[in-house]
Amino acid sequence: MVRVAVVDRDSCQPKKCGHECVKYCPVNKSGKVVWIDEQLKKAVISEALCIGCGICVHKCPFEAITIVNLPDELERDCVHRYGPSGFKLYRLPILRRGKVVGILGRNALGKTTMAKILAGELVPNLCETEGKTGAEDVIRQFRGTELQTYFSELYSNKLRAVHKIQYIELIPIYLKGTVGEIVKKAGIREELVKRFGLDKLLNREVDKLSGGELQKLAVAAALSKDVDVYIFDEPATHLDVVERVKVADAIREYTQNKYVLVVEHDLTVLDFLADNIVIVYGKPGAYGIVSHPAGAREAINEYLSGYISSENMRIRDRPIKFETRPPERKSGKAARLVEWEDIYVDLGGFQLEVSSSYIARGKWWSHRPNGIGKTTFLKVLVGEVKPVK
Ligand SMILES: Nc1ncnc2c1ncn2[C@@H]1O[C@H](COP(=O)(O)OP(=O)(O)OP(=O)(O)O)[C@@H](O)[C@H]1O
Ligand code: SF4
Ligand code: SF4
Ligand SMILES: [Mg+2]
Incomplete structure (x- = not known):
């Protein structure tokens, strides 16, 4: 078996902990087994010297450390x-x-x-x-x-190769302009523009697109490459x-x-x-x-x-099973969490009307089509977008 010691870069926070991994490691007397790397600013573990006791795994307050033994053959892969x-x-x-x-x-x-x-x-x-x-x-x-x-x-x-990236939210950071300008610049095929309903968005700035609209733009751009x-x-x-x-x-x-x-x-x-x-x-x-x-x-x-x-x-203790309907929640009388009057929002190229209603504990909300205003509505609820009415 081969010892693999991994410190999760996102979880390890040497500025916020007491360097427990370094302090409590029983074989770290000379500081060569676990240390905080100056460049990475994260803990690093020497797999050759670690004895796999697991103390650091339990002591780390951010659960950043994994120590496992994996089959030798796997190392070749x-x-x-x-x-x-x-x-x-x-x-x-x-x-x-x-x-x-x-x-x-x-x-x-x-x-x-x-x-x-x-x-x-x-x-x-x-x-x-x-x-x-x-x-x-x-x-x-x-x-x-x-x-x-x-x-x-x-x-x-x-x-x-072309790669449609996962984090499409990054697109507006690198690409400015309207959908129409991007369609032209990226050579997106007309057939795909129509098929994905992008033709109705040609005058809209890319940073105003909904998540679904951005996704379709990104997929269409990738598919248009030969x-x-x-x-x-x-x-x-x-x-x-x-x-x-x-x-x-x-x-x-x-x-x-x-x-x-x-x-x-x-x-x-x-x-x-x-x-x-x-x-x-x-x-x-x-x-x-x-x-x-x-x-x-x-x-x-x-x-x-x-x-x-x-x-x-x-890979899991139990199988995943799908219920045909959401489980009933026994929450007694449904408490109203948020209530609103009729709402009208005008974002220039997009208007949103929401009838008065409420959200109650334990109630499910249905899935609505892309670009219909779900995120705008949530922004109204948290006060990020001011409605006209
Ligand atoms: N540049 C990097 N430097 C250090 N660690 C990285 C880097 N990029 C990714 N990782 C880490 O590698 C691991 C795998 O990341 P990756 O993005 O490939 O996972 P993923 O399976 O695509 O996850 P998700 O389903 O969340 O998209 C993660 O723990 C991530 O934090
Ligand atoms: S691994 Fe845990 S204990 Fe060690 S420096 Fe990172 S956060 Fe601190
Ligand atoms: S598993 Fe034990 S020996 Fe290895 S780094 Fe952690 S505390 Fe030290
Ligand atoms: Mg990913």
Whole structure:
């Protein structure tokens, strides 16, 4: 077994704790086992010297440390590590021309990291956190596999890739102007503009778009590129049910005979889109392992059951079951949490009318179409947007 010691970069806060990991480690007398790295400003653990007692795991007030023993064989498959004591990603999915590969897994297991690697944006360091690992090393690492050919062609620009990023909220930071200007600049196909209803938004500034509208713009921009590899990181987020189907349909139609990777949490979208699915399992924030691929339906069923047979791996104690209706809440007389009179909002290009109503404890609100004003309404409720009435 190999000892893996990971300090979650987001959770570790040396300015707010008493450096318990450093203080209580029984073998840290010379300060060479656990220390606060001056550059990273985070705790770092030497895996070679750590004896795996687990004391630091319990003492850290922010639960930032994971110490696990993983099989030796797995170490050979380590693809990328975000620096010393950083998150570790094991294995990669294999992309095949004409097949849509789906990735399914919990948060912080390395899905976006994989998307960046397969798009050629991140050259994986093969878990060598010291020294430099380059494209040649990556190609060598995967010799004899389909990934060797893939990376050889990707790194020599024989394969061109487009990556629809996960965090579409970043788009307005980098792209200014109206939807119409962006459509023109990015060469977004007219057919997609109409199909996704973007034609009604051509005069709207991109920073005024709803989450769903931004998502459709981003997917349309990616699908309009004539490339070999299409990578979609969470293409269904922010979209209502109807729009999800529209986007999934377009992805299948526009990417035929290409390499396609889709990271998605919506099982229905994945079931519709993917030919094969890999499940990523591990410990969020610490390490992620890519399973062998399976048919979409089979992989989804295994994911729900909590047991991956090809890996002989239990990923959850209990299966996930879907109820046909939301569970009844016994809250007695429903307390009204928020009440409002008729509301009228005028944002220039967009007007919103909401009839007087209330939100009561234990009541469910239905899902409404994209761009109808849900976020604007919430902004009114918290006082961020002032209604006319
Ligand atoms: N540049 C970076 N430096 C250090 N750690 C990073 C970096 N990028 C990501 N990580 C960490 O790597 C882990 C995996 O991140 P990644 O974004 O790949 O996960 P994900 O599976 O896509 O998660 P989600 O489902 O939330 O999108 C996380 O713990 C994240 O904080
Ligand atoms: S790992 Fe925990 S105890 Fe150690 S520096 Fe980070 S937050 Fe503090
Ligand atoms: S697991 Fe034990 S030996 Fe390893 S760093 Fe933590 S306290 Fe030190
Ligand atoms: Mg992600």
